[in-house]
Amino acid sequence: MADEITPDELLDKIDYGTPSGDWMDTTKSVQIRPGMYCYAAKAESVETLGLPNARPWNPVEDDWKLPDDWQQILHEGIKERLERFRTFKIFMDVCVRCGACADKCHFFLGTGDPKNMPVLRSELLRSVYRNDFTTAGKILQKIPGGQRLGGNRPLTLDALKEMWYYFFQCTECRRCSVFCPYGIDTAEITIMARELFNLIGLNIDWIATPVSNCYQTGNHLGIQPHAFKDMLEFFVEDIEDITGVDCTPNFQKKGADILFITPSGDVFADPGTYTCQGYLILFQYLKEKYGLDVTWSTYASEGGNFGFFTSHETMKRLNAKMYAEAKRLGVKWILGGECGHMWRVIHQYMDTMNGPADFLEVPVNPITGTRFDNAASTKMVHITEFTADLIKHGKLELDKSRNANRIMTFHDSCNPARGMGLLDEPRYVINNVCDNFYEMPPNTIRENTFCCGSGAGLNAGENMELRMAGALPRATALKFVHEKFGVNTLGTICAIDRAALSTLCEYWVPDVEVAGIHELVGNALILPGEKERTEDLRMEPLPGCEEEE
């Protein structure tokens, strides 16, 4: 938890007023402040991936141990990215600074720091672009006072540090992009900036180490194959205690119908573990009732992709395992668990990077006959699409009353909402496994949803002030429905959310719990041959089974 700052202290700091003067004059005085930044990447993790400039360094020290020609490297890097990404080039050129994005960012709303306005975050880099890559900028350089007037600046060490600080205060949530009249997506600019940082070894450890783990071991948490199996078997035991049914999953089963991949966070930490148990129960049900054969893999045991927060190349390297494993196992198609950025990667990048997946079949749900045409090429289906389809066709026997103690609201995760449009599928599932569902205010859900404040690799422990500040807009919306409707459970379909929102709730709205949607499915689903359940997956009494005091 944030030991340093209390919610009241944090709230006292918020001031949406902006300082007078020019933001460029404040570059030198930017303090990389504890609580707001993440620790530097460990040399070892950077080395594993073969990325440049692996060495120990510390962001709060003056010397960042950069290569001598770092400016040249970044200049070349920007140039290359301008050629490779039309997004980047257009977003550098067309911003009119209308300010529509300014108060759309959760980090701005939570900190009041003007450089957290998306427009200024982008201007940090755009000012360098204008100076070094446009004709006007080159002319203005020669006129005294011209640079300043044009808002252009050279790439100095101070400018670099300022960029590093603020581009690791963006969770790539794309909320600003919804409101921008030109669709300028700060996430895209942050992605470019972070790629550039990685060229000179400026990653943060909360990203670099999971990436290195994932590359070597198969998942971010570095869970080795036997341990991964152990953990799932531990869940199997718990489920057997609760339901009396053995839900032992398949591992690396060749010729299975479906390969299932979910973020390793669901295997590792509460409350994701309950979601994971929900998956196991669902797959057991489908196997028992309909003979559907789902397999897990310890090699492709990570749905998430922190490579996405490093560079496009690293994203591709980690993502490659999904298709590789599906091909090796000879499954028909891939099913993906509840995760946010994982689905951005799968939906908008995977097929392009690592496809074509011509060794897989167009996904068809063998139980309902539904052909997932929307995944015809990528051949990967989201589990809420899959479950919603099963429910719609009446293929699942559900007992809603087992979730009767849950008064739900739903947090749309940024990436499925704004990088995919997966909005109604999870809601449909929730409404079929639970009776009490209330939406948060419209400005905070669906495409307007607020980030948990910890996405894009920022869910570390050392930047808790930043995370809790960024969580504020989500928290105030949640608090509103908590107070108005008595909401006690925040549903979500993202593994980072399950971890981050739990911290958010503990900090801002202590009476609300976080639950994955498939935890609720797992509770409601009536397994063939199950005993009478008295406990939910959290081993708490089911509604009506509470012990008399």
Add this chain to the structure above:
Amino acid sequence: MTQKYLIPLTAVFLLFLVAYTGAGAGLGWFFGIVVPYLAVLAFLVGFVVKVMGWTASAVPFRIPTTCGQQKSLPWIKQNPIDNPDTSSGVFVRMLLEIFAFRSLFRNTKAAFNRNASNRIIYSWEIFLWVAALAFHYAFLVVVLRHFRFFTAPVPGAVQFLEALDGIVQVGLPGLFLSGVVLPAAALFLLARRLFDAKVKYMSRASDYFPLFLILGIAATGISMRYFTKVDVTGIKEMTMGLVTFSPVIPDGIGGLFYGHLFLVSILFAYFPASKLMHLGGVFLSPTRNMANNTRARRHINPWNYDVPIHTYEEYEDHFRDKMIEAGLPVDKKE
């Protein structure tokens, strides 16, 4: 940071004065013939170079910002405009974006009150959208109306537009609505930059300059039409000379007109090097002009290159013993 707006304001004044006095000093041919031709040339070349520069950059991934329900299961109602999966859907989305500023229409204003509830309140903030829309359409009407100076006889469509723009039939010469709306909207946009602390903080000289320039153009134009008056026939002789490549400088055209024309020329020449290129950029933004169907139809990245990956074989080699011990299937037993 008063410099950020005082310098552009002064610049526009000086530019006007240069042309005003220059034309008076016998440089009419320069401001009336040479500069306009160069400005049009600079505009077109600059615009084309810029857009072709964008075109030359690849679109490696299909990454639309989705602002509504995706197309997935047949019984889930898709939002075909804000989350289009077909090119016709994208077409409608782009039409609304370009002609109705749909994204800006969503604009909200957040306010935080430090009190018992500590809520952040979001209210719909429509004024930026209204002013932006009014500004752009008024500008368009003004530009189209000016075709009366470039065509003879003046086409019916232009005359119709003039009649529509002058529908209130007030004053003499009749008031054009666009002549009121354009400066009013531009002044509102300027006021936002000057008085909204956030917008002021993010504004640069390059945000003020085009506003002052357009206000200067509007002011000189309005002055000529309604107040100081000019010899319209003489001016049209001149503009027609320009567009038929037989330039003439008729007598009796005041410095005010040269000031107006010079500011317009500056706007043209400045356009491609500035943020005003959002005119072209809005069409090309990949977060808006692509269909959200990446899982249904593969998008090709022209520079997709092979990357080192950690293969299953390497993985198994690394963990084989542990896997065998745990009862996990392996491809090679040793």
Add this chain to the structure above:
Amino acid sequence: MTNKWIVTGLAVFVLAVLSPFWFNMVTTTQAAPEPELLGPAKEARKCVLDKYEMRANHMSLLDEWRDAVVRDADRIYVAANGKSFHMSLSTGENSCLGCHEDKEKFCDSCHTYTSVNPYCWECHTNPKEIE
């Protein structure tokens, strides 16, 4: 958006910007009207205003005249050159059209050329047409 569409769009834009140039090439362009003094005007050589002031300001002058005549019954205008004129657009020999007999040439040619539609003739009549 494919590059083909972008290039097409760009070509359309360039053509639109250049439309004043090519439009006049593909259509017959009407020449600017030549001012010509005819009839009594040719002989008088004295008008209510100077040439360029007249060209720019005649509509305001007529507007003032109308107010003076209709509201104040003031019918005599003394010009800067000292001559007096009858404040009338179309009535009598000392009116505008009394001196400049040819409305086509004196009024309409320029108005048509610059796409101006004055509403003078909603009330007034060209004296030539009365006969």
